[in-house]
Amino acid sequence: MGYSLPKLTKILVAGDISTGRFFLDNFKDSGFEIHFVESSMGAMQQLEDGIFQIVVADDRLSDMSGIQFLERCKTFAPDILRVLIVREGDMKVLIEAINRGGIFKILMDPLDTKEAMNALSDASLHYWTEKEHERLSNLIREQNTELVVRTINQDKEIHERTASLLNGLVAALDLRDSDTQWHSRRVSLYSRRIAKALGIKGDELSQIERGALLHDIGKIGIRDSILLKPGRLTKEEWEEMKRHPEMGYRILEGSDFLEHERIIVLHHQERYDGKGYPQGLKGKEIDIGARIFAIADTFDAMTSDRPYRKSLPFKIAREEIIRCSGTQFDPRIVEAFLSVPAHEWREIRERLEGRDLHQESQSAIKPPPITQTLITPQDNTKPRE
Template sequence: MNADRVFIVDDDELILKALARVLELSGYETRCFLRPADALAAIEAEAPVVVISDYMMPSMDGVAFLKAARARFPAAVRILCTAAEDFRVALQAVNAGEVFRIISKPWHQQELLTTVSQAAEAARLRIENERLTAEVHRQNGQLKEINTRLEQMVQQRTQALLEGLIAALDYRDAETQWHSRRVSLYARRLAHQLGMEEPALTVIEHGALLHDIGKIGVRDRVLLKPGPLTGEEWTEMKRHPELGWALLQRVDYLRPASAIVLQHQEKWDGSGYPSGLGGEEIVIGARIFHVVDTLDAITSDRPYRRSRPFAEAREEIVRCRGTQFDPRVVDAFVAVPPEDWERIRLDVETVAVLSADLAESPPHLEDLDLAGARA
């Protein structure tokens, strides 16, 4: 193991030799300097553990030197060795030079060795603390990177899960295919108009996207029945918000959106279901959904009627302000430029066309880029 290196700075060569002899006999490696400037020039390259300096020196006093040494190489522990029994000097040394100890001249040999030993130990502890701190920062950086990658994987897989759930519902209820995708983007736009930010925007988008997911639990003979539902069948259909809520409770990432799914059929005036909530008892995401769901219902084709213009949808939503819809949400809806709603609709229609083309002409296996999947 290498010996601890000690710098000794004194303008008296006899004192330098005496201090060096005592320390070397105790196992320290010493470097002696008659001029403080020479010690400063070597301190970074030679990295001493301890620096011992005289106070009264012609070119630079010990306090100024130790202050400069601290700036150049703060890892070294500094000791002032002086014959000046002056409290002012000692205080100046401690405050300006961060001096570990002050040794008086002439020194007591055991006191000198004990002080230097304690200073070397303090330096080692400081270095070890800095090493451990750096290691913790490095590991924290690695942990943050790992967590980021895991979060990205969770989001990617959750998005795949979302798409799978919506596709499953689309296959069962083709009448409203792409409806969920439109209203999810409409809901996000309207939430943004209301001044909402992340993560609330994504929660509302997910809630709107999955609002009808509970219909997966409704029997085909009820869900796909072309004519009016019987009382019993209507009771079963009205369970789909609760079924959807229960389904999302099992997916941590989607649980925040479950309240929107549960309440998406509630109305501002309390006439909705399943709980007959009214006003601000209904979560804001569900109140936003009510408006954009009506927008999409009116402006989309259905088997029993053709779509109607945006102006008619807007008129109907304004007419129901304060009864079916939250007035504040309606006001925000009216403030959104009509071209924003049209752009969203066109974007979804483009995706729908591309998806239909892909379904009719799926790519051959050799055309697929599988390198990323294997990586």
Template sequence: MNLPQAGALTVPQDRILVVDDEPLVRNLLSEYLCNEGYDCDLAATGRDALIKLANGSFSLVIADIRMPELNGLQLLEGIAQRFPDVATIIVTAIADIDTAIYTMKQGAYDYIIKPFNLEQVAESVKRALQLRRTRLESKRISQNLEALVRKKAFALSTALHDLKDQHKTTLEVLIKALDARGHETQCHSQRVQAYTLRLAQQFEFDTLQLMDLARGALLHDIGKIGVPDGILLKPGKLNSDEWSHIRKHPTIGNEILQGVKFLDRVAWMVLCHHEKWDGTGYPQGLKGDQIPLEARIFAVLDAYDAITSTRPYREAMSSDVARTAIIANAGTQFDEKVVDEFLKVPQRDWDEISAKFPG
């Protein structure tokens, strides 16, 4: 083998393990690569090589295939499994294409046939180490990006959680403000919300729509904050002037909720929850499908709860009376399709909700 004059230094921090059961080959490769500026160590068998790899840090392994105890192919497999960041080059007398392909599949950078040219080996070592550095840098960047993504995802999750808490607090404040006015029926809003979510199961609402539906049901009467106590809590029937004040509560509720960004869609539902299917409702006189489906659902359940709850001017009536009244007003006050779905729900479901929110 021709031993040319050593060239310039390359990367002194790269450490190479030369593995060959022939001392002459090991020493020749080691001497030449050391002259090229690499730090080299030697192993006579694949087993010795794995021990050295476990106890030290290497950038590259140059290995023969035919060796005692643990051959080069087995060593290559062990390196791929246990030391994936270590580059490998096979230097062997086995000129077999299938073996060469197998070593490449196991991660070997090159397959050099003996007798070899040392300059060829040095060039292969240089390219293998450059590729290794590129892969390590890509891995480092990828890990940094993954860490950054995890950090950003955690920050986003925390922000969303905080936002949900803020939304929940906003809703609680609004409901407490209504309750503080002495709202006419305890737990009315909670019952209507629970009724609404049960009836919503009969329809095809997505998750975001259900969230808005639940908020709208809970806040449908929020506008009554703007109605005078003398009217809101009057034990007798209301006169026409007093009714005009009551009829303002959907508009007042809409104005309150429009000031809360995440309740924009809910504000529209609240504005429309006293509209009637035949167009005789208030405040806008909307008709049929002009009324949001959510508001049409509220209307049926608001009426059901009003009939079955005690009011300042009368005692609660039975669910049978409520169902009869709703059926009688299907197609005029209520959307017939919503009424049909309401009637499909077992009465025990409504009764369970009523028992959960008494008052």
């Protein structure tokens, strides 16, 4: 995009008759459009009525000094370039003009055609270059603003659509796999609380929360005859069930902003001692979100009612987690879990159940009743035969 300087520059000349004649005669074919007025009042009127790029003022105006007049011009045309004609040797005016600033050029009287032409050409080029610069800057600013707003809106929309889709998937999974009734939602909040206790902040907290919420999303790809089988799974069936972390990873692969979440999903059945699946990762090879999730998952499974047993007391669940520290769980994360007061876990559960009861009354998607025996987190670590 290059400069597009216009052909016509309008110049207003204010001064006596001889000054007027000088410009009108010498600049007739210059490409400038010269307008001449004798008084400052007439000049102000012209500035009010039309757009000029340059104003040239003789210091010998009848009603005020040229410097005063040029200062007033700013009110009518702030961008106009000002040229002052000073009588040769009039040092007082010269000094005042320099000191008061804002004057683009000073021409000496008697006027010299070449000098005047150079001054007006410079002023014209300067004016239009500034205008072009201003135009381009505004254009870039506007486009940038528009682009930023559009990007933010698009990102927001994609995130909202994906979040709503995933919530729908989790709800759909809850409907299929009745054993998980609200388990995913509790585990996601428990994981967030443990992550906070570990000092994790900001986006990572939300990623861990979402990753935990979506941990079993891959079970959507598991056939009903296996997922809902009341009895023990055969070895083959169990092998298929063990594919759910990878299936979940693949489901989330299309969403760039769920990069960390899908790693949590992929690693959520791994164990700290390397005896988990699908990759048998060990220690810190397992994503921290998945290591946190493992504790939240077991804790929730033990403290929730199951078709085959009532929920276990908090103390028992706590002891079991301590017992599995260093084998099933990362000891550092067990410490973080233990640092959270018992009443906080209860509050999270109650708050969630309260909210869900409210949602349940408004939503078509209701949690299914617990009717079948399925897999508990601990069951998941070995085949049921």
